[in-house]
Amino acid sequence: xxxxxxxxxxxxxxxxxxxxxxxxxxxxxxxxxxxxxxxxxxxxxxxxxxxxxxxxxxxxxxxxxxxxxxxxxxxxxxxxxxxxxxxxxxxxxxxxxxxxxxxxxxxxxxxxxxxxxxxxxxxxxxxxxxxxxxxxxxxxxxxxxxxxxxxxxxxxxxxxxxxxxxx
Amino acid sequence: xxxxxxxxxxxxxxxxxxxxxxxxxxxxxxxxxxxxxxxxxxxxxxxxxxxxxxxxxxxxxxxxxxxxxxxxxxxxxxxxxxxxxxxxxxxxxxxxxxxxxxxxxxxxxxxxxxxxxxxxxxxxxxxxxxxxxxxxxxxxxxxxxxxxxxxxxxxxxxxxxxxxxxxxxxxxxxxxxxxxxxxxxxxxxxxxxxxxxxxxxxxxxxxxxxxxxxxxxxxxxxxxxxxxxxxxxxxxxxxxxxxxxxxxxxxx
Numbered sequence: 001x002x003x004x005x006x007x008x009x010x011x012x013x014x015x016x017x018x019x020x021x022x023x024x025x026x027x028x029x030x031x032x033x034x035x036x037x038x039x040x041x042x043x044x045x046x047x048x049x050x051x052x053x054x055x056x057x058x059x060x061x062x063x064x065x066x067x068x069x070x071x072x073x074x075x076x077x078x079x080x081x082x083x084x085x086x087x088x089x090x091x092x093x094x095x096x097x098x099x100x101x102x103x104x105x106x107x108x109x110x111x112x113x114x115x116x117x118x119x120x121x122x123x124x125x126x127x128x129x130x131x132x133x134x135x136x137x138x139x140x141x142x143x144x145x146x147x148x149x150x151x152x153x154x155x156x157x158x159x160x161x162x163x164x165x166x167x
Numbered sequence: 168x169x170x171x172x173x174x175x176x177x178x179x180x181x182x183x184x185x186x187x188x189x190x191x192x193x194x195x196x197x198x199x200x201x202x203x204x205x206x207x208x209x210x211x212x213x214x215x216x217x218x219x220x221x222x223x224x225x226x227x228x229x230x231x232x233x234x235x236x237x238x239x240x241x242x243x244x245x246x247x248x249x250x251x252x253x254x255x256x257x258x259x260x261x262x263x264x265x266x267x268x269x270x271x272x273x274x275x276x277x278x279x280x281x282x283x284x285x286x287x288x289x290x291x292x293x294x295x296x297x298x299x300x301x302x303x304x305x306x307x308x309x310x311x312x313x314x315x316x317x318x319x320x321x322x323x324x325x326x327x328x329x330x331x332x333x334x335x336x337x338x339x340x341x342x343x344x345x346x347x348x349x350x351x352x353x354x355x356x357x358x359x360x361x362x363x364x365x366x367x368x369x370x371x372x373x374x375x376x377x378x379x380x381x382x383x384x385x386x387x388x389x390x391x392x393x394x395x396x397x398x399x400x401x402x403x404x405x406x407x408x409x410x411x412x413x414x415x416x417x418x419x
Contacts, residue, residue: 055296056215084219085292087299120306140201141307146208146300150201166299 002094003031006039013041016070017048023062024145027100030063034092037083046071046078051088053166054146090166102129107151107162115165119149128153129160138162170229172287174249175350177239178392179278179290180220181250184240185400186271187213188407189258198261205307206264212300219293241411245404246394249346253336255391255399262322262329265311270333272305273369274340277362286354309373316377323378330374331382338386340366344393 008014017039022028030036030050038049048067052060064080071078090109093101098108107129110118117123119141126136133155143150148161190210197203221236228234254271258264279301282294315326341359343351350356374381410417 052215052296054212054215055219055300056211056213058211084296085288087292087296120310140204142201142205142208144204146211 020066027104032097049083109165130158131156171349174346176220176224178249180217183213184217185250186254216297251339252389252391262325266329269308269312275301277365281357313377316379334382335387339389
């Protein structure tokens with residue numbers, strides 16, 4: 001879902017929330033990342049429901065703190081509730097989000113079937129975000145964070161992170 | 168009822184927490200950078216699950232006003248921890264780390280699958296979230312089990328030694344305590360006996376494809392879920408609890 005889907009009545013709130021980024025991938029807003037489930041504005045108070053990406057993701061605490069800070073700056077208080085079910089999936093990353101990931105140098109999630117083929121069978125299918133070659137090789141199933149794997153492009157020789165498919 | 172639910176959440180949470188602690192000891196000490204990162208990421212996933220269980224437990228804590236996820240995690244006495252003793256066993260070497268992980272992942276996958284049907288919607292939601300991660304952990308540990316078991320003569324030998332040592336602990340997973348019996352009967356817990364056939368088949372497949380042998384040793388006497396732990400537990404708690412004991416109510 002993108003920010004507009006939430007029909008947030010006050011544009012200042014939408015702008016403030018869009019300014020909250022994933023601290024691990026600072027080009028993605030919380031809307032791009034797909035962790036926002038509900039936004040309710042009443043007077044000067046915002047009630048937000050968020051879904052964590054991974055259970056132990058330390059970014060969630062930072063995101064909650066950043067939301068409070070951004071909203072306080074425009075004179076709003078807020079209440080944040082973490083909702084576990086339905087569980088977050090990489091399908092919830094917006095198209096815009098995937099494009100921003102690629103531009104930032106992180107390969108965006110493949111389909112579940114393709115994901116399995118690159119991570120488990122070592123097939124060379126994942127396009128390098130730098131040169132687009134699919135002559136890429138997995139180095140490690142886990143990368144800089146739990147949600148990413150580490151790959152190397154055998155053509156341009158760059159290493160890059162791949163945002164793993166989570167369903 | 169609330170009190171049994173509380174204790175049941177401790178059984179679920181403590182398994183994840185004690186293993187997460189063991190894995191966190193490997194931070195900066197993994198055999199290679201990639202496995203170091205993988206194991207600490209797994210630790211982080213498990214700690215995340217623990218937070219979910221303990222936040223919920225704190226909400227429903229019987230006669231414990233002011234209980235929090237932190238007080239539950241850090242301020243209990245050894246006898247009040249309910250993890251299976253397999254999970255407190257030391258890292259020893261990479262083979263022990265992988266075998267312990269594989270045995271737990273196999274059990275946890277099945278347990279979480281069963282908990283999706285829990286009559287308690289919060290437990291079902293935590294299970295749904297955790298299962299995605301647990302499946303990933305099982306993939307990782309099965310692959311390494313295969314690579315080590317079917318690797319060199321030395322890696323095969325070390326992995327078989329680890330399996331011989333750790334396998335007798337797995338029976339405790341299925342030793343049903345009264346808490347688990349009530350949980351299953353009331354519909355919010357998993358019936359352990361139902362998980363056993365699936366567990367045995369994951370083990371058989373994983374261990375055989377790694378060219379290893381399932382030991383035909385006797386089950387080890389284990390009552391971790393009743394709070395009776397091995398000598399390892401004292402060392403774990405000394406480190407785990409130090410900050411909160413030395414500086415009560417410390418905030419990170």
